[in-house]
Amino acid sequence: MAGPPVPHSAAPRPAAPRPRVVIVGAGFGGLEAARALARADADVTVIDRRNYHLFQPLLYQVATAALSPAEIAWPIRGLLSQQRNARVVMCRVTGIDREDRAVLTDDGRRFAYDYLVLATGARHAYFGREDWAGVAPGLKKVDDATGIRARVLTAFERAETCDDPAERDRLLTFVVVGAGPTGVEMAGAIAELARRALARDFRHIDPKATRTVLVEAGPRVLPAFDPRLSEKAKAQLERLGVEVRLRSPVTECSAEGVCVGGEAIGARTIVWAAGVMASPAARWLGAPADRAGRLLVAPDLSVPGHPGVYAIGDTVSLPGADGRPVPGVAPAAEQMGRHAGRAIAARIAARYRGAQAFRYRDEGSIATIGRGAAVAEIRGVRLSGFAAWMIWAVAHIWFLIGARNRVVVGLTWAWTYLTHRRGARLITGPAPAMTETAPERAPKHRADAA
């Protein structure tokens, strides 16, 4: 592919070169954009800094030891191996050369494009309190999930052998900040893990002594849902033993716990699910963005002033047909990816009939809370409890990519449902630095009475 550069006027070109489409990001949106270009007469390059596509909606199940990373992640190469016009490149994008129309990467390469799709998503954000990142990790990447899993499980291990009642309480208190879908799912899953899955394994911990606190600055959980479902979700969380604190903005986070509304909650484990920030795509282009860094795109998802450049998914801000913004969920990203990919395919095939506005088709929202507990809103129908949970389970198994994973995840869930056990309870990676005080305690040898 990397032949010597042909001088501009040297020889008649044997054929028009195939247009180059570069897609940055292989999440739900980027992957759909690539697939929509499967039959285009183009060279499609998909760039991602990971070698896998992550089924992010189930990441909280990795963080709470129910699933393994490989059960919800799939190598991008494998997903696109049948698409002959696509190639996959693993590296980190660092910027865009707008004049020369090329994507720049951290290993010093340039990927020239005729069309560009930015599908770079979002990451969690602390909105000016980036110093909280160390004590209150968010949940966006596989390593985030295995890190949170190690923290939660290590907290139980330490509590089991802890003599100081105040410290044991801190170790057995889990605070989740933010009551959107991720926060609700994490809080429910931690409460279930503590009260059921781990109950029989510890000798000195009373599962009832664990405390899971869900802290939300706004007036209700799941603010994107109908208020009646927010109420139901709150009741289901409380039935699982989660303390729900509404109208409680966090004013301080440390290794000792959080402060909410003047009250200090001692906790060694804090999970951050309170906000996201768009990727730097807007900055790379020097294009206008909203407060959360999201690119302001035209109704057809193109970036104004940048011909041939589209942006999709969580990294863009777009008002929907009803004036409400298109939500940052997987189906929205997929629909946008398909829309942008088809627009580019039409332009390449010279059957482009002008910009078509993207229309978001709301296929419904589901948030799961725990075993047999969920809320769902599907085309105006509201469901909660077991029925919503069944729809959630079937939908998620169905959408999981790869036949093998569908079987493994289905089996794993059936097994977890029937036995209350969780298989992936491994503390891996470097030891989590959970307590600032631990090194001080170390020198004091004490007699063990057991």
Added chain:
Amino acid sequence: MAGPPVPHSAAPRPAAPRPRVVIVGAGFGGLEAARALARADADVTVIDRRNYHLFQPLLYQVATAALSPAEIAWPIRGLLSQQRNARVVMCRVTGIDREDRAVLTDDGRRFAYDYLVLATGARHAYFGREDWAGVAPGLKKVDDATGIRARVLTAFERAETCDDPAERDRLLTFVVVGAGPTGVEMAGAIAELARRALARDFRHIDPKATRTVLVEAGPRVLPAFDPRLSEKAKAQLERLGVEVRLRSPVTECSAEGVCVGGEAIGARTIVWAAGVMASPAARWLGAPADRAGRLLVAPDLSVPGHPGVYAIGDTVSLPGADGRPVPGVAPAAEQMGRHAGRAIAARIAARYRGAQAFRYRDEGSIATIGRGAAVAEIRGVRLSGFAAWMIWAVAHIWFLIGARNRVVVGLTWAWTYLTHRRGARLITGPAPAMTETAPERAPKHRADAA
């Protein structure tokens, strides 16, 4: 359990305290020792620095992306949750107080013992070339395996976009040092991964261009097996495309590759399977050890001069009935654990009839090489090829702990066998620092012709 200390002469003791048995290490040996004490009237404490028991014989399958860590590891608490006299403590042992008879840990605690079982295993060793550890990782822990997996997969990712033919060759050359069972399994699995599983996913790599080199200082592969099986194993490795270099001690290891017998083999990925070193158990006790650090135990597995202390598994050196040392394999560790546990149980129940010598029952040896390829030696019967491989697969699924994992691993293997695909191809954790030269290449931006 941790009540206030009772002064020595304060009150008559209500009953004789239950003897305390401390088991350090929850590998195959330690776990069996704990189980052998299930009915003993004792307090059994199992200490491990991990929260899981690892099925180490399958760790190479994690390193080569066939299985996930959670499929071969199981929380120790879950394994012992039914055994009411046992408790599990996760921490790192740092030494033993021989006078006060207590195990010391890194968090400053002491675990007093009446009986002690040291089942602390072995780790890989570089025999004076510890500086090679960074470039030639070994395979003993889960994090080793996910690290090697990230290296191997990253090498393919870099090779796919590499323009320099010499560098591409280095990226696609995988050297395994040491042709014991682990080395043979790793070499075979890498060759299969490269030639089959990844073949269809890359656009610019010719799977035939990958090179897997198995380097062994001795005169044959699998030296613990019958020489005829060593020959068969070598032939099967070569059929998979592995270059086997015998009588080739490694004289140098670096990020550029290895030197064997004056020849430099350029390779970005080196896996160390050349030797193990016992845990520091002998040092903790100040007891005599052999050259590899293994404790010299009495025939009944007790440590001479340390009453009530037993040592088992890979951390001890013991001649078998035939004069050959008991091999460092899982069944030997399990048998030793059972032997030591039963001896302690007998002493506690006051039905101890003196030291009984441990006798190793050789249940046979199997080493797997690849899909349908293995060698086995079972009670004098030698098998190779598909028959040996079937025995290996059935035996390993059978011995995997936990009903769920048996099903998942069985399904995963069936799927891998039928499709040549591998599901767990995730590059997780920090990016592997594979090349020393990469930063030098970075500033040179080059035009991408694709």
